[in-house]
Amino acid sequence: MRYLLLAMAITLVSFQHKKDERSTRTFKADIIIYGGTSAAVTAAVEASRSGKSVIMVSPDRHLGGLSSGGLGFTDTGNKEAIGGLAREFYHRVYLHYQQDTAWKWQRAAEYGNRGQGTVAMDGENRTMWIFEPHVAEQVFEGFIAENGIRVFRDQWLDRKQGVGMVGGEIREIQTLSGNTFQGKVFIDATYEGDLMAAAGVSYHVGREATTTYGENWNGIQKEAFHHGHHFKAPIDPYVVKGDPTSGLLPFISEEPPGTNGQGDNKIQAYCFRLCMSNHPDNRIAFEKPEGYDPADYQLLARVFESGWNEWFQKYDAIPNKKTDTNNHGPFSMDFIGENYAYPEASYQERKAIIKAHEQYQKGLLYFVAHDPEVPEQVRKQMQEWGLARDEFTDNGHWPHQLYIREARRMLGEGVLTELEVLGKRAVEHPIGMGSYSIDSHNVQRYVTEDGAVQNEGDIGIHPPEPYQISLGSILPRRQECINLLVPVCVSASHSAYGSVRMEPVFMILGQAAAATAVLAIDRDTGVQEVNYQTLRPKLLERGMVLDLDMPK
Template sequence: MLFAIIIAVLGAPRVPAPTVDDGQTFDVVVYGGTSAGIAAAVQADRMGKSVVVVSPDVHLGGLSSGGLGWTDSGRKDGIGGISREFYHRVWQKYQEPDAWRWQSRDDYGNKGQGTPAIDGENRTMWIFEPHIAEAVFEDLVADHDIPVVRDAWLDRNAGVEKNGNRIVRITTLDGQTFRGSMFIDATYEGDLMAAAGVSYTVGRESNAQYGETLNGVQKKRAVSHQFDFPVDPYVTPGDPSSGLLPLIHDEDPGLDGEADHRLQAYCFRMCLTDHPENRVPFAKPEGYDPNQYELLRRYLQSGFKGVFNKFDPIPNRKTDTNNHGAFSTDNIGMNYDYPEASYERRREIIAEHEQYQKGLMYFLANDPDIPDDIRSKATSYGLSRDEFTDNDHWPHQIYVREARRMVSDFVMTERHLRGIDATPDSVGMGSYNMDSHNVQRYVDENGHARNEGDIQISPGGPYQISYRALVPKEEECANLVVPVCLSSSHIAYGSIRMEPVFMILGQSAATGAVLAIDHDTSVQEIPADALRDRLLQDGQVLDLPDSTSNRPNVSFQSSELDGIVIDDEEAELVGNWGISSALRPFVDLGYRHDHHEGKGTKAATYHAALEPGSYEVRIAYAPSSNRATNVPILIHHAEGQTALTVNQRQSPAGPGPFQSLGTFRFDGESRVEVRNEGTNGHVILDAVQFLPR
């Protein structure tokens, strides 16, 4: 029994890895012990090649074993190969009675993110504790006798030796050397890629660069994890001369859609528990300053109650605690120099994030100004005593949501995810929302604190990911594959960057690398049919019938429609409107909806400059059974105002998504208002069209 308890706390005993001789040559060298790195190494071994994992980290699995147990998976049927095998092995771990130490299986239930946590039919489990995930990764390398060299940090200045456009060997800071025929950079930072001279970018591209709509600065669209109440940002409320509170930028946030250098926020995915016997109370961190959280104090006192909305339950009365709300675990604006920073500077950034987050939890549990209901609930939680036991129960991996991104001959963009542009040579699928966390906090035009950058928009279905996005330009490096910091725009990466997808891409990257050896060619020139056939043989899912690439593109382009069309992008909005493209048809790239919330507080006004005359006014919407039947619309015209309602459950009369509202005379200025007051379902905003009559 004692041995079972030890395993439950620490995971399975680590089997000593095979020894590695200095300078030994491998078929495949994987740099990075992330989930993608382990999947890549396992695939290389299964394809009969010698492989080594050179890991800067001691613990294997990256975020998958670092606290992210509430899997951001999207469509489960798009997950195949070694990635699905990982979740099957997790399921196997939880079939053991000793796995349920602090909670019974029945008490846990089966709540997951969109699908059941435990899928008995497919023998997979998508929600899990960190130590269970780490044990699975250790099992994978032990089962395949894969050597893992831990705490081995690439010499980023002089540790990559190349012969022409090929890497010959890499050297770590402690002097170890690893030769290989092929290399895989599976790190979250892309350090090997950068040191090898491969092109990359950091930050957000402009919308114009790749013909996107969700890239660059996002003020207008940043409606989630936003301040629901006005909060004063100044040290002395109402006095700008007193200076800004901590964690608020004094810079202009930029123009919507323009490029910048900034990154979505990082955090730690804490594993918390409310079980008294396993709970470690939140301690006051060294250097704790309650003034760092003054903005949150004011927000809570204004009425915010969402502190615990992302304490997502994982087995044994634990949580995967993620950011939620305008001021939470995301340390907004404090990570901009992380991707390019030295190891020493990165450690400083990580330490600052740790202090911020530990201080946040101590603040919520102890500050006398916190509302009693929130403070008492925060006090009931603490760190899980049986997780991260060698790091004071704190996660060993910070959530690097985005760092460097390769720039290759092919770049995955929003257009590929939505199915507007074709995606060649699929090696796996993604399906999660195009998701960027907030990037900066600033003072808006009303003198209130405001967040910028949060985007959560569906691509419209599962989508393919191209092998071409995993390989550099051939002239830069012919024997390197990059499954994590792949060639992608910021907003496309926001969907791709999920742990199940990284494992998918790690396996596909290794397949490409091995085929390059077998065909004596570069990773760029491997036969596409051989790659596809091997991936399918190994259980990868390369397409689904309802993927965006297979769906008819029935959206309407405003630039191609008759008359004058004002899309929801150009409307003057009041209140927080969600953005979607889940149902077609729609105009341009999607539509807005009111979440069926905040009735009477949300409105949109469409302004159009018209030549005097009569115009038919049409409104576009995508119908559904959850829509409102009584959407109020007010048309301002030359004769005054006309009020009417539209039933958005009924299909528009057409053409396409448009419903006619009648013909009216305008003297130049026109205005159409849509409100959600008194409505009995979701209110949809799309385009308004004015046709001369």
């Protein structure tokens, strides 16, 4: 809470949206895409290549979302399920790393070839799945330039009165700058689903009960430790060990965790995916952040004291002696429990939450590198690392995108559940495939009945094979909106979304959304009325993978 209050104080001074009357204008296109994510880019490219005029209205200045924001160690799952523009993206990454000039800080032969679910560099299929953030951004910008796509950056939807609707149809959206964008079909490709929500489309935040959709892995899941991100030894949660009257250490909830299988309004933890370097000429030492207090990390000190030694296990190598550093262990990069308000928060409140995450992670890095309570061997090794000097150069070398693992999820024409993901129920009208595990990071940190600290919410269940994602998952209910598609905040349960929420899948669904929009425009129908038997061959023509059993 202290981090959040400090961040809000900073935000109140620094964050504001001012209307510039000189720049307020109306812009028109067949398809208006709100967002700057990887899904937004693939949607825009598909629309342009299909002969439609398209405008991207992006709150972000940098395009690509997490794909260009630090998540370079791609969550591929089965790469055979990835087609279309998503595969083209990874092919272009491959071409980049075929150039000698791409290898500035190490030779290509020194890098190795370890990926996640596949090799990093697949020479046979000419794809590369592991990459540096700036390379991903270059590829996305190349897509935009080559296809002549108009992008309006730093444009934030007026969430209160910026969606003009008539009879369940969006006619225009307005941003806080005063610009208006009119179109025939709109696509919400944000991680938050702000356009979807402002248009009055139904959605859910939090975990459903297991009984809602007949699932096993939704809702509260105490004692489910699928990734090892839990306290493996009893750790005392109190400021003074053994004394509950001394209060809890920071970032431990005073609330009981609830009963297994119950739904709640909590969401899995966020973090920044950090691009670090251990090359002496390309690293910037971790600095003490504003508001730093070593007491905030006393719980981690107790974890080290218990003998835990896994701190460096998720410093996944990407090219040029850099990392995609993710959360690992019971107390790590994830700021557990500090993001619950984010999905519905105002822009100002969100910026404060994002800043609090940044301060938490910067303090964590400094603590591990310098605090005497950290084992000396860990401290010395940590001091060999720093932020990569040549990444995120306009943001203090810090990622420009927080990992919004889950926010709003639409309640659409169809709801993808773990039954479909785990192959227990067939899917109608597939528009793409997923294959990654049902993956939820921890949701809460609490005190057990035995008086020890524990985490809850860490789920990892592997589908037996790649699964199909239905057209209904990206369509709002027709009585709510007939010209909106939602390829990121898709209609899925919490547990199913844990698998869908991977960047390759978002690219796939972004392309499918645009292809659907094109047909809706051509036939002058609502998006729900698009004939799937017409859509399917269009997707296949684009190299999309709808069924692994189909002829190659």
